[in-house]
Amino acid sequence: AQSVTQLDSQVPVFEEAPVELRCNYSSSVSVYLFWYVQYPNQGLQLLLKYLSGSTLVKGINGFEAEFNKSQTSFHLRKPSVHISDTAEYFCAVSDGASKIIFGSGTRLSIRP
Amino acid sequence: NAGVTQTPKFRVLKTGQSMTLLCAQDMNHEYMYWYRQDPGMGLRLIHYSVGEGTTAKGEVPDGYNVSRLKKQNFLLGLESAAPSQTSVYFCASSYEGPYNEQFFGPGTRLTVL
Numbered sequence: 333a334q335s336v337t338q339l340d341s342q343v344p345v346f347e348e349a350p351v352e353l354r355c356n357y358s359s360s361v362s363v364y365l366f367w368y369v370q371y372p373n374q375g376l377q378l379l380l381k382y383l384s385g386s387t388l389v390k391g392i393n394g395f396e397a398e399f400n401k402s403q404t405s406f407h408l409r410k411p412s413v414h415i416s417d418t419a420e421y422f423c424a425v426s427d428g429a430s431k432i433i434f435g436s437g438t439r440l441s442i443r444p
Numbered sequence: 445n446a447g448v449t450q451t452p453k454f455r456v457l458k459t460g461q462s463m464t465l466l467c468a469q470d471m472n473h474e475y476m477y478w479y480r481q482d483p484g485m486g487l488r489l490i491h492y493s494v495g496e497g498t499t500a501k502g503e504v505p506d507g508y509n510v511s512r513l514k515k516q517n518f519l520l521g522l523e524s525a526a527p528s529q530t531s532v533y534f535c536a537s538s539y540e541g542p543y544n545e546q547f548f549g550p551g552t553r554l555t556v557l
Contacts, residue, residue: 338486341484364542364543368546373551374550374551375448375534375536375548375549375550375551376487376534376536376546376548377548378545378546381543381545383543422486422487426541426542426543428541428542428543429541429542431477431489431492431502431542432489432542432546433489434479434486434487434488435486436484436485436486437484437486
């Protein structure tokens, strides 16, 4: 069985500061990993995904994530955040069979 | 392209009433999903479909039924609504399996009194 743990439910940061949103997963098989973003009152949209290959994945809006198999982690990072990055971020894992499991979400709030 | 659309956007039901949520996609996607989103719990999969005429249970299927009579539509039904079904419901679709990007609708906010 797969599971996803997002270690922080809320992360407050100042504008232009770096941020890291943490995600750990468990799976007995090879995994595909995702980060989705949900802006207020909207559906989710894909930020980035890891399927195979390079462990450093770059996504939209300057975000990147690193797949670490030994630590079963897929943390999301951005070197300098903007007010427009205020949103909820979801880590997700799939074994590629039929469905995807989402984490409980991390709410990123940016202070001016 | 409209992408994924959901009808209605908001609904208030009384306990015991029934309703159907409609999801439509115009991207010719094979896979479609229904999720519910509750505070602090992320998204939980209710039912999904891997093609026209097929459906399968997700994590939290009890109290819901689904149908996929046409490839572009995925219906979620509540036969006898309960307050525990108060939630925001999202539909999503993907081209192939879940290793592909899922495209989400805008959501339906359902309140059961």
